[in-house]
Amino acid sequence: MSNNMKIQTIFDKSQDGRKGINLPPLDVTTNVKLDSNLLRAKKASLPQLSEFDNIRHFTNLSNKNMSIDKNFYPLGSCTMKYNPKIVERIANLDGFLNIHPHVVTNNNASDVQGCLQTIDMLENYLCEVTGMSAFTTTPQAGAHGEMLGIMMIDKYHRSKGNKRKYIIVPDSSHGTNPATASMVGYDVITIKSDEHGAMDFEEFKSKMNEDVAAVMLTVPNTLGIYNNKIKDICDLAHSFDAMMYYDGANMNAIMGVVRPGDIGFDVIHINVHKTFATPHGGGGPGSGPVGVNDKLKEFLPDLGIKKVDDKYEFTSGGKNSIGKISPFFGNYGITLRAITYMIGLGSNGMANTSSKAVLNANYILARLKDHFDAPFKSLCMHECVISAKTLAKKGVTAMDIAKYLLDFGMHSPTVYFPLIVKEAIMIEPTETENKQTIDLFCDKMIDAVELANTNPEEFKLYPKTLGVCRPDDTRAIKELDVKFD
């Protein structure tokens, strides 16, 4: 059943004298010595394990993880879809892996035509899917893309002699949106959501003025709801020359169906590790390409590419570029994976993807809305939000439901987000899950309600089969242990 052994880290397993790698030989000598004041007093006390020790250690660690390849992973707004293996095979081709980025510094585009072609392909595909006129692949994650987007918006306003103070976000936004605004020096105005879950248009109208630099929206929003007033919001913002920023976290719902550029967004970021199936890696790497319309093109980062006849060349940004947020083209290995996936998917695949993602989420909502509180019972998009508010009165919280599910080989949905729904449970199945898996999930969720009605105290014992249960988060902070001593 559970793993009763004390944790053994690589440091616990270290044995003086063990070696894990044989290095290439030192086939030359030198008499030169560095000045002694520049040297370490003692070697860095890294552990000493053999290669096999390491293989055993990390292989066993990997077995303690849930992962998409093993488990249903319905985390809302994360889009935990299947990661196709052809993508890995292509990304690991020698022709892509061992390319040194300073060929850019040396202006040696002719040696990396393959890399530049894939970047160009991705930018073109993304422009077509989103309705924007130019893209940059430099942001290394969604939040990094948000930062770039707001920087460009800031420069737009400054270049007109018009430095503004505020960014508007709905109260349902991801935490990264207001955090990004702060990082770029803005204050945040938060607009509440109305009874349909959309940003309250009247309150928005009252707060919108010429001090607002931009409005950041996720579409559909984090409640899984598509707001048909988006165009009105964009029109109003534009009447004050404010920019509309699209947080692409939920793109999987509308890919091939709605184009953010068409409905009025000026700048967007895409989370390719969500919508375009690049592996999540346990928390990264991601990549957050940013697209702009013509208004913001001149502010893009200072490294780009252009096609001249049949060859690709590097471009350096114009005088209004915001500068650099990454040294070169961002996470090339990840953007390569994204375009590989998109080529395989094609236009037909993209529309089908969003359709099935929305079908799966609505099926779950339909099966669960009479067993849980459901603040929004009508059609959702690719994710749905239900609530354990009533169960919580019996002592069973959203966290308890989350822990219960883990014992059935399923990762929990997102809990306690969005913040505006009490005891929120946000479920995004994605399009790659089959009906049998989804039915099992719904069955278990309904079982959980049963258990809450008959034996609520039982929940505190879950999960029972994973070897550990209910970490003491307070102790983790009060008795801080963040490294091996």
Next chain:
Amino acid sequence: MPYTPHTKTEIKEMLDVIGLEKESDLFGGINSKVNGINLPEGLDEFSTFEKFKNIASKNVTDKIIFMGGGYYDHIVPSAVDALAGRSEFYTSYTPYQAEASQGTLQALYEYQSLICKLSGMDVSNASMYDGASALAESALMAVRITRKNKILIDAGINPTYIKVVQTYLSFRDIEFEVIDLKDYESDMDAVKEKIDSTVAAYLFQNPNFFGTIGDFNEIIETLHENKALAVISAYPISLGILNDPASMGADIFCADGQCLGNYMNFGGPSFGMIATKEQYIRNLPGRIIGRTLDKDGKELFVLTMQAREQHIRRQRATSNICSNQNLLALRSTMFLSLIGQEGLYEMSNTCFTKSEYLKEQLNTIDGLEICNAKNTFNEFVIKTKLSSADFLEKLSEKGFYAGINLSNLYENKDGQILISVSEKRTKEQMDNLVKAIGEIV
């Protein structure tokens, strides 16, 4: 190639439960749909592979690499690929449910521990995007801690890093000043002069972009006397033999982790490290892993100190960063565990010795000048009467990426090249490079 498993029967069953007639009704409420997107149809797996294999073949991969500048051609052990390629690692996600993620969480705890042992610092986070943004975030961290608004930037830092730092700082109206080098070294006197009570931090790189190693102990003392912080951007492999940041007195350490078991991949993905003194832990950006006990007293690992992060603090967060570069940090954890205490020392020493050998051999060429001969680690600058571009092109034709064109990065460095040597370069390759250079200068 859609990966959707739905059969016609299943679709009908599901629509019935939802209460809709046809699939397109799911989007019935949306008033701004497009009429399809103008892209080709999807390709099957084999055709996709052939297409990209063809594209990959347009990249040159057979030249011998003597380029460094923050990205290095170091060994990548096959064990790292084998382990990190396990789908339990690469298809898992952020470890928000601790019980379901002990693999990732323990590996990150081990990562944090390794970074502390490498740098000597008290606490590390679970990684940043890359070395450049880690340096930028270190500067922002120093501004938060000291509540002062001026950053001194040493010109010896990687110039693309400096650009990134300047970009981050300029949007926050934080004052910064770049302090020029004296030859290829930090101008300690000039730096000392600039340190006053308005300075939040001094950012420097060691070894610097040109490979020169410096002694910053005195500067760091002066900084501390003025209640300013020392932020060092270091080169992890060099820490096998070079003085560690903590012993120098540095307050914040950051670095790029590509050199530790990660492929160059045309510049990314890599990851950034950031570590600091115990008293500044609340100001660290990004994720932090801690060890604790569960309800039955069993040890386990968790994300901790989350109240610093964006999903809780929102506009008051220490940073907007959400992802760490988990898979790359994991690879480096495996790398450091494989190479071990002795291996890192050996590797560092090998890089040093090989580059000194190359330096000596190049020094025998008439018409070639070594610009920074003393106290360098694995890279150094040479100068010939050829233009940098010309020099590199001629050597490229002979099968070498002989270095980085410094005249493309700096105003006054015509004819200068930054050459780097890693443990992978053999005596034969180095001798051939020397011979080839001798033929063209």
Next chain:
Amino acid sequence: MKKYNEEHEWVEVEGDIASVGISSYAVEQLGDITFLELPEVGSSFSTGDSAAFIESVKAASDIYAPLTGEVTEVNEDLLDTPEILNENAEGTFIYKTKISDAGELDSLMSEEEYSAFKETL
């Protein structure tokens, strides 16, 4: 006599000094308190300014000054043992302030009014 505001803060007046704290309802919502950032003695706040900052395991929040005035004392025990707030929020002050405008007290809620307010949440 204690008075409350809608941010779940309380003030208790003694002469011209008010003690400021947060309610047990607030502490319940926050969970285990792990850290407090206290104002400096001598600093002045207007009503609504962020005077202190509180962190728990799963949340973080500003504590806004319920009254205008100058800080005369801070509860330094909270720096080492912030968890005493979880044990006794209603009886633990966070800081004390001179009251510059007694009229502000009139717009705060009495204990009964605060209880009624909590019901509406």
